[in-house]
Amino acid sequence: MLVVRVIGDCPGCGARDCYGNVAVREYIQRGCKRCTYQSKVWLPEIKKRVIYLDQFFFSHAFRGGDQRFLTAAERVERMSHLQLLVAPYSSVHEDETYQWRGYKDKGHEQLMEFIKATARGAEFEKDYSVERTQVLKAWRAFLEDQSPAYVLEDRDAIKGSLDKWDDYFRIDVGGYHRDVELKRTLKTQAVDALVTMFDQWQVSTQTFEQDVALEVSDAGKNYMNTFLTMFNRIGRGDLNAVIDSPIAATMVEHMMHWLPEQQPFADKLHRCAKFFSSDYFAQVPIFWIKARMFATLKSMVKRGAYANREEARKRLSGVFDDISHISHYAPYCDAIVMDTPMADLVRQPTVGIEERYGIKVFSLTNWSELLAWLDSLEANMSAEHAAGVTAAYQ
Numbered sequence: 156m157l158v159v160r161v162i163g164d165c166p167g168c169g170a171r172d173c174y175g176n177v178a179v180r181e182y183i184q185r186g187c188k189r190c191t192y193q194s195k196v197w198l199p200e201i202k203k204r205v206i207y208l209d210q211f212f213f214s215h216a217f218r219g220g221d222q223r224f225l226t227a228a229e230r231v232e233r234m235s236h237l238q239l240l241v242a243p244y245s246s247v248h249e250d251e252t253y254q255w256r257g258y259k260d261k262g263h264e265q266l267m268e269f270i271k272a273t274a275r276g277a278e279f280e281k282d283y284s285v286e287r288t289q290v291l292k293a294w295r296a297f298l299e300d301q302s303p304a305y306v307l308e309d310r311d312a313i314k315g316s317l318d319k320w321d322d323y324f325r326i327d328v329g330g331y332h333r334d335v336e337l338k339r340t341l342k343t344q345a346v347d348a349l350v351t352m353f354d355q356w357q358v359s360t361q362t363f364e365q366d367v368a369l370e371v372s373d374a375g376k377n378y379m380n381t382f383l384t385m386f387n388r389i390g391r392g393d394l395n396a397v398i399d400s401p402i403a404a405t406m407v408e409h410m411m412h413w414l415p416e417q418q419p420f421a422d423k424l425h426r427c428a429k430f431f432s433s434d435y436f437a438q439v440p441i442f443w444i445k446a447r448m449f450a451t452l453k454s455m456v457k458r459g460a461y462a463n464r465e466e467a468r469k470r471l472s473g474v475f476d477d478i479s480h481i482s483h484y485a486p487y488c489d490a491i492v493m494d495t496p497m498a499d500l501v502r503q504p505t506v507g508i509e510e511r512y513g514i515k516v517f518s519l520t521n522w523s524e525l526l527a528w529l530d531s532l533e534a535n536m537s538a539e540h541a542a543g544v545t546a547a548y549q
Contacts, residue, residue: 156193158173158177158186159176159178160176160323166192173187173188174188178323179547181319182196183195183198198543199537199539200318201320204489205317206241206491207245207485207488207492208492209491209492209493209494213269216269226526227525228273230530231529232273234533235273235275236544236548237532237544238540239533239536241317243274243277243313246283277317279312280312285441285483286441287406288311289305289439290378290406291410293435294435295413297435298413303435305443307487307512312484320543342475346471346472350461350467353456353464356456359457363454366454370445370446374446378406378407379424381404382403385405386408440482440486444486445482448506451503451505454505455500470496474497486508486512488514490528491517492517495519499520515528
């Protein structure tokens, strides 16, 4: 038997220094290197806090040039070791890592390994999977005439059981990587197009509420349009549409399977369109947050922010990835660490994710508060929890 941590002599055969911890589950499995003697030590139930660490955190901590990030990374590592905190990595981390300037010399692989080591095997569901789950939950509520208020559940976005004791080993599974060069090109083009819109935004007479409604409406139309494009391609005999259509194109197709089989296609399509224009869809967290972040950015520009367009391109170079990770994962977190421009954006009253989702937002502007929050986790650890940590890991 593989004994990971020897704690003494075997109570069964008496062999010296052969007995110890083998694995950690909801209990510590113990055994002997020499004989078949085994025992269990049950561990207390735990409740881990969830923190999302933005790519800028990992990049600075990995480079090691800024003590602020090194100190915070050490605290995160300690709280994770104490089973008080989990910092899952996500598909957005993977996408951003493969855009990193260390990509050509395989620095991206080392950075990704650093991110996974910090996460200790904890992982968010892929961004497109979280989106699919949220939309389909809202669709079910719509069909069953339930409340349009979205009910958050950890399983929507976090793989496996969150509140479990870490085992001694983790299995690293390769991720899904989009085309790096294509994404890099599209990212640059998207930011250029965004900044180009600033001149139009400054003279826009639309209200904030109208801007939010437009963002949500466009998201719904995108689902319908991508599905219809795929459907029409298939109708023309283009079977490649099944393979190369956007993931969003299959959402409406899946939704239609939930409707009565005998219902005419046009009626099913109308039912889906009605959902996308309803409060059920508007309350889906991803689109609720995205709509308000873009509408708030527009209102900031109208008030004079980002007047220097070249500086705006630099400060907003990662804005789409940032908005993606915030909208997909922030509602499932107790805290989120992000760069200053994004923190300033989500703290605007018109976004207010702290108030809506009970999230603590940290950036370099309140770094001491981040460290204090991390320290408070250990300070409030129960004696029973501490004893379990000692038995399992120390």
